[in-house]
Amino acid sequence: MTTPLISSSTVPADETSPQQPAASGPVSPPRKRWTGRSRKDFLVFLMMALPNLALIGTFTYWPLVNNIYYSTLDWTLGSASATVVGLQNYVTFFTSDDASKVLGTTAVFTVVTVGGSMVLGLLVALALNSKVRGTTFARSAVFAPYVLSGVGVGLVWLFIFDPGYGVLAWILRGLGQQSPQWINDPQLSLAMVIIVYVWKNLGYCAVVYLAGLQSLPRDVMEAAALDGANSIRRFFNISVPLLSPTTFFLLITTMLSSLQAFDLIRIMTPLGNGTSTLIYEAYLQAFGAYNRAGYSAAISVTLFAILLVITVLQLRFVERKVHYS
Incomplete structure (x- = not known):
């Protein structure tokens, strides 16, 4: 006696096989438990990070908040009292x-x-990237001025540019020329600095x-040279994009540094004759003949806002043109 076969078409559609469970919605990942190891790692993180965060908060963000508050005051430096004036300093x-002169000088x-x-x-x-003798010494010589004191550099170059007894004036007099008034002329003072x-x-x-340059892939440069690209084309079409x-x-770093340049301007042009950038104008207003601490704080906050906007714009738009691969 044979057992009749049951066709799969006769099985109701709503019945499911015991070997195949019914499909369900997306399963959420299990939540991570707060284990003893996790607590230990978190405590280690706090021990490492809290001292740095405390120092940054104490010496960076707290003075920034205080400076913003001081910018709303009519306060003479050294005075025991101050008057709240809101945004009047701005x-x-x-x-x-x-304002136009200071902002223009800062921009230039x-x-x-x-x-x-x-x-x-x-x-x-x-x-310096060429393989010749003496490149190590040349690299050290080129980098040395960056680590020197700005005060010392300013004093040496001030002696060079001095129109009366400077080295440049002595050379020009030997050639029958008169030395430009680097210090007294506002435009020449800015060029000098x-x-x-x-x-x-x-x-x-x-x-x-x-x-x-030393991290550029050599195989790409060699392939371009084999394809007939000369050194100029390789530089502009390969090296520059990869750099x-x-x-x-x-x-970013040089722009932030230039906007905060102070030591050279202070040494070479103490009165800010044509070289009053935002940061130096803030110094003159607070510690010069005016002692306007609140007004100086407003200029400092303006500089901070400019730095913040420039950094955000660079990270938002300029970084799109950067090739990291």
């Missing part, structure tokens, strides 16, 4: 005749020093670019 600064100084340091630094890095600042920071950009992370890093 209004006074941006409506004054000096930053653009020229950043562009000059990066372009010349890249050219110097290309020269820019030249010295670019010279001092040139080594930093050169060393960073040199590290980027975009290095360029982006230098753009």
